[in-house]
Amino acid sequence: MAAVVLAATRLLRGSGSWGHSRLRFGPPAYRRFSSGGAYPNIPLSSPLPGVPKPVFATVDGQEKFETKVTTLDNGLRVASQNKFGQFCTVGILINSGSRYEAKYLSGIAHFLEKLAFSSTARFDSKDEILLTLEKHGGICDCQTSRDTTMYAVSADSKGLDTVVGLLADVVLQPRLTDEEVEMTRMAVQFELEDLNLRPDPEPLLTEMIHEAAYRENTVGLHRFCPTENIAKINREVLHSYLRNYYTPDRMVLAGVGVEHEHLVDCARKYLLGVQPAWGSTEVVDIDRSVAQYTGGIAKVKWRECVDCTCSFSLTHTEEDFIPFAVLNMMMGGGGSFSAGGPGKGMFSRLYLNVLNRHHWMYNATSYHHSYEDTGLLCIHASADPRQVREMVEIITKEFILMGGSVDAVELERAKTQLTSMLMMNLESRPVIFEDVGRQVLATRSRKLPHELCTLIRNVKPEDVKRVASKMLRGKPAVAALGDLTDLPTYEHIQAALSSKDGRLPRTYRLFR
Numbered sequence: 468m469a470a471v472v473l474a475a476t477r478l479l480r481g482s483g484s485w486g487h488s489r490l491r492f493g494p495p496a497y498r499r500f501s502s503g504g505a506y507p508n509i510p511l512s513s514p515l516p517g518v519p520k521p522v523f524a525t526v527d528g529q530e531k532f533e534t535k536v537t538t539l540d541n542g543l544r545v546a547s548q549n550k551f552g553q554f555c556t557v558g559i560l561i562n563s564g565s566r567y568e569a570k571y572l573s574g575i576a577h578f579l580e581k582l583a584f585s586s587t588a589r590f591d592s593k594d595e596i597l598l599t600l601e602k603h604g605g606i607c608d609c610q611t612s613r614d615t616t617m618y619a620v621s622a623d624s625k626g627l628d629t630v631v632g633l634l635a636d637v638v639l640q641p642r643l644t645d646e647e648v649e650m651t652r653m654a655v656q657f658e659l660e661d662l663n664l665r666p667d668p669e670p671l672l673t674e675m676i677h678e679a680a681y682r683e684n685t686v687g688l689h690r691f692c693p694t695e696n697i698a699k700i701n702r703e704v705l706h707s708y709l710r711n712y713y714t715p716d717r718m719v720l721a722g723v724g725v726e727h728e729h730l731v732d733c734a735r736k737y738l739l740g741v742q743p744a745w746g747s748t749e750v751v752d753i754d755r756s757v758a759q760y761t762g763g764i765a766k767v768k769w770r771e772c773v774d775c776t777c778s779f780s781l782t783h784t785e786e787d788f789i790p791f792a793v794l795n796m797m798m799g800g801g802g803s804f805s806a807g808g809p810g811k812g813m814f815s816r817l818y819l820n821v822l823n824r825h826h827w828m829y830n831a832t833s834y835h836h837s838y839e840d841t842g843l844l845c846i847h848a849s850a851d852p853r854q855v856r857e858m859v860e861i862i863t864k865e866f867i868l869m870g871g872s873v874d875a876v877e878l879e880r881a882k883t884q885l886t887s888m889l890m891m892n893l894e895s896r897p898v899i900f901e902d903v904g905r906q907v908l909a910t911r912s913r914k915l916p917h918e919l920c921t922l923i924r925n926v927k928p929e930d931v932k933r934v935a936s937k938m939l940r941g942k943p944a945v946a947a948l949g950d951l952t953d954l955p956t957y958e959h960i961q962a963a964l965s966s967k968d969g970r971l972p973r974t975y976r977l978f979r
Contacts, residue, residue: 534903534913535727542716545734546907547727548899554604555724556896557630558619559638560904563712566613566685567754574655574692575708576611578700581651583609583618588640588744590633599633602626613677613686614838615905621897627725631733634720638713639743643702652700655692662691668769668948669847675946676845677836679765685758686838706745711753713743721904723896758841762942764957769948787937788837789922790930791844794869796881796888797931798833798846814880816868817846821861827854831862839909844938852950856971859955864969866943869935873928882923889919939964 509515537545565576584607590596600607605622618638620630662670674689681687692700720738722730799815800822821831829849836843846865850858892898893916906913914922943964947954955963955971963971 533915534907536907536912537727537731539715539731539734539739541739542714543734543738544719544907544911545721545727545731546719546903546913547722547725547730548903549726550724550896550899552724552896553623554621554896555624555627555630555722556619556621556900557627557634557720557722557725557730558617558900558904559634560618560719560721560908561616561638561713562614562717562908563616563708564612564614565688565690566758567712568688568708569684569754569756570752571708572696572699572704573689574696574700575705576616577655577690577692578648578651578705579616579709580609580611581654582641582643582647582705584637585647586642586644587636588642589636596633596637599629603629605630611690613688613690615908617901617904619897619900624724627722627729628733628736631720631730632737635737635741638718639738639741641744643705643744645702648701648705652697655697656694659691659694671767671769672847672946672948673836675765675767675948676843676944679763679946680760680843680944681758681841682761682763684761685756686841687758687761709743710745710747713745719904719908721900721907723900723903758838760841760941760944762944764945764947764960766947766951766954768951785840785842787934788842789919790926790934791842791938792835792837793878793881793885793923793926794931794935795833795835795844796885797873797877798865798869799881800830800832800846802830802832814877816865816877820865820868821848825858825861827851828858828861843944852952855951855953856955859960860963860969860971863960863963863971866939866964867967867969870932870939873931875928878926878928878931882926886920886923889923890916 514520534546534548539545563576565573568575584593584596586592587596590599596607600620600622603622603626605620605626607618607620609619610617618634620634622630674691677687678689679687715738718738720730720734797815798817800817815833817831817833822828827850831846831848834843834845834847836845846862848858848862893902903913943961945957945960959971959974963969
């Protein structure tokens with residue numbers, strides 16, 4: 468700070484003496500700036516004179532570093548995306564998760580997530596695995612969703628052989644000792660208790676809206692292990708599940724920042740002809756159920772909280788994915804304090820029509836959940852319990868307006884914002900890895916970013932109106948959390964979404 472003040476003092480002194488010299492010796496020599504009259508006023512859109520013409524790189528209409536996919540003899544797919552840099556992200560994605568637990572104890576996928584990177588046939592403990600990764604500057608992680616389990620490692624590209632060998636061991640040769648299973652029971656129990664103590668109800672609402680939308684089937688099954696199942700899940704139960712779903716034909720080895728042939732060689736070395744810890748590789752019984760949207764309502768009176776939080780959801784299908792993604796960006800929204808800054812969606816419908824007009828609403832946000840065979844568009848809203856009925860009516864009106872006219876300016880803004888978000892996310896190596904793995908797992912190929920951008924650009928107002936109208940013909944799914952005394956009935960919400968203006972049926976009370 469002293470240095471800054473000193474520098475400023477010197478400048479002031481200099482300017483003072485310069486001022487005196489100007490008075491005594493006349494005006495100083497004229498200093499020419501680009502904005503001075505000596506230079507022509509050249510707009511930024513025109514090249515500067517005398518500057519060499521730039522030469523831009525071209526891709527000849529096709530990206531040179533497209534995703535390569537190779538299928539091994541056992542059905543396992545190997546996918547890679549070249550990306551320059553010292554580090555790589557490599558992992559195994561498996562077509563498994565809570566949606567496949569209908570014939571099993573609910574919560575197995577949750578257990579497997581906590582048990583990941585524990586002791587294996589080659590490694591005696593998690594510490595030994597971490598020490599092995601540290602030699603290559605590596606970190607590891609496992610995440611499970613409703614339809615995918617993902618084991619991933621980021622490390623120096625020179626350690627690719629070690630990383631793939633470690634991943635193969637973690638996925639196919641876990642020991643699942645009694646001590647590890649018991650420690651996982653404690654971790655799951657703690658996570659469930661912590662979930663109910665968090666001030667943010669979003670994870671619980673996400674579970675509830677899926678439960679309401681897909682009643683007791685596929686993606687509607689609980690992602691978290693129910694408390695009553697914690698003590699029932701053991702090594703035998705886990706092996707029974709792994710035997711059916713951890714098979715090569717349901718796996719993708721994906722890598723970003725690696726040479727494809729090197730990754731294929733490593734896959735053949737560590738993942739071809741390997742006998743898993745659970746014995747037979749023969750599949751016994753796989754759940755091939757397609758998601759069945761049911762609609763409905765899920766309500767929980769939660770902690771006597773001072774606000775009521777609701778999610779309203781309607782379903783869509785895979786072919787309408789891109790128009791629905793654009794519609795989601797058009798709706799936008801956020802929290803009442805999430806204002807200011809670029810990219811906040813301040814011109815989205817939920818900001819302009821809801822948050823800017825109704826100061827008492829804490830939150831109004833649009834969400835988009837997408838799966839291989841179905842998807843959900845949700846609006847999450849929060850308000851004081853005394854205003855929950857008015858909040859519900861405001862949201863139902865917004866759903867009805869989705870099926871109306873689409874302004875060309877707001878559509879272009881939403882498409883630009885979606886494209887920008889897509890490209891910014893794909894700057895990250897782990898995000899590219901997950902995108903490669905998930906697309907190849909679901910469709911056996913990958914749409915490249917420029918293809919997705921083209922699909923986004925081609926969305927027309929009639930496409931958005933068509934998918935919105937189609938969605939509104941279905942039954943709604945509603946999840947409500949908090950003090951629900953004044954929450955309208957499901958039948959009234961359904962009637963509002965079937966009306967022309969989204970208004971709830973009027974109710975009359977003699978006594979309050």
